[in-house]
Amino acid sequence: MMEHLNNDFLIDYLHGQLPPEDDALAHAHLESCASCRGEYEAEAALGEALRSTARAEELEFPSMIAAEIWQQVRDARPSLASQLASLFRPAIAVPVAAVAVVALYFAAPLAQYAGTPAKHVSANYYLEEHAAQQAQNPLGERSPTAAQLIESSAADIGNAADLAEAADAPPLAMMAAADASR
Amino acid sequence: MGAPRVPLEPPTPEQKAFLERAMQQYGKATYNFAYRLTGNEADARDLTQDAFIRVYRAWRSFQPGTSFLSWIYRIVTNLHRDELRRRKGRFQEELPEDNAPANFGGQRPLAVTPIEDYVERQLGEPLSKALGQLSAEQRQVVVLADIEEYSYQEIAEIMGCSIGTVRSRLHRARALLRRLVERAQRPT
Ligand SMILES: [Zn+2]
Numbered sequence: 001m002m003e004h005l006n007n008d009f010l011i012d013y014l015h016g017q018l019p020p021e022d023d024a025l026a027h028a029h030l031e032s033c034a035s036c037r038g039e040y041e042a043e044a045a046l047g048e049a050l051r052s053t054a055r056a057e058e059l060e061f062p063s064m065i066a067a068e069i070w071q072q073v074r075d076a077r078p079s080l081a082s083q084l085a086s087l088f089r090p091a092i093a094v095p096v097a098a099v100a101v102v103a104l105y106f107a108a109p110l111a112q113y114a115g116t117p118a119k120h121v122s123a124n125y126y127l128e129e130h131a132a133q134q135a136q137n138p139l140g141e142r143s144p145t146a147a148q149l150i151e152s153s154a155a156d157i158g159n160a161a162d163l164a165e166a167a168d169a170p171p172l173a174m175m176a177a178a179d180a181s182r
Numbered sequence: 183m184g185a186p187r188v189p190l191e192p193p194t195p196e197q198k199a200f201l202e203r204a205m206q207q208y209g210k211a212t213y214n215f216a217y218r219l220t221g222n223e224a225d226a227r228d229l230t231q232d233a234f235i236r237v238y239r240a241w242r243s244f245q246p247g248t249s250f251l252s253w254i255y256r257i258v259t260n261l262h263r264d265e266l267r268r269r270k271g272r273f274q275e276e277l278p279e280d281n282a283p284a285n286f287g288g289q290r291p292l293a294v295t296p297i298e299d300y301v302e303r304q305l306g307e308p309l310s311k312a313l314g315q316l317s318a319e320q321r322q323v324v325v326l327a328d329i330e331e332y333s334y335q336e337i338a339e340i341m342g343c344s345i346g347t348v349r350s351r352l353h354r355a356r357a358l359l360r361r362l363v364e365r366a367q368r369p370t
Binding site (some may be wrong): 007008011012015017042043046047049050051053054057058059060061062064065066068069071072074075077078079082126179 | 189190191192193200201205208209210213214216218223226227230231234236238249250281309310313324327328329333334349352353356357359360363
């Protein structure tokens with residue numbers, strides 16, 4: 001007869017974290033040993049108690065959190081660096097870049113602010129690329145599609161540069177994919 | 183909380199949609215997770231708010247196809263740890279890890295506690311209280327392993343430590359929890 005299982009082993013077993021051989025061993029031992037089974041049940045009961053306590057005390061998401069966050073977002077003002085960076089978007093990049101090059105030539109210290117390079121990729125490229133990704137994503141329909149987002153942002157702004165940026169933004173549609181099973 | 187006040191950049195339309203969807207879909211879970219870690223609603227609100235501001239700032243670093251919940255739990259866990267470090271000295275929040283009971287070996291100092299006992303004796307409150315007596319790391323690991331039911335691997339990623347550390351923290355935390363609950367159960 002083997003030794004009894006210690007609590008650390010039982011805790012790992014309870015959480016399904018033992019390698020297969022150990023898992024089988026634990027399972028077999030628990031079948032035949034009342035003492036270890038009692039201890040296992042105590043560990044399992046603690047887990048159940050933690051979950052039922054959490055369920056019983058579950059709180060709603062306070063609306064004041066969202067309100068405070070949106071307030072901060074509304075108060076946001078573009079920084080100097082991002083204002084400069086935005087000048088390098090495709091639609092206005094060429095004339096602005098020309099001016100900037102001239103300006104930089106005479107004002108070298110400004111160079112550090114212009115660290116974000118122009119994105120010389122067309123909006124069409126992003127749109128096609130994103131549409132292709134969407135087509136492969138079965139969960140995409142659960143959320144606003146890329147096309148909808150692009151449409152709405154285009155309506156808001158009507159500007160090719162922002163269109164490119166919106167299409168470039170990746171993760172929203174796939175946010176729920178990995179959590180869907182939880 | 184005392185997060186550094188780096189000004190926010192105005193949102194792009196997709197960034198705004200991302201934040202909106204994140205709060206709508208995961209706000210409640212995040213808030214409850216923060217509440218489990220802090221044990222009170224005011225700190226949970228601050229923690230949740232700071233976490234979503236981080237989500238807003240760093241939204242482009244979210245990897246599509248990965249779990250958003252794991253991502254925001256990692257943010258919450260880090261913020262919680264930083265906050266406790268900041269407060270250390272002012273409050274006796276932290277319990278040294280070696281305060282926890284050592285490995286039991288073959289002995290069985292704890293009586294068996296069936297689930298009915300927890301329910302009948304309404305141990306919800308003592309259990310929450312006992313949870314509050316653990317160190318921050320012990321509490322995080324118990325919440326993630328037993329309430330959120332993550333694997334050790336996932337917990338290691340969320341807490342930014344090794345699987346071995348997750349395992350030993352969980353063992354100690356559970357042993358300590360059981361001892362604290364036993365003590366609360368005993369008639370005085
Ligand atoms: Zn045994």
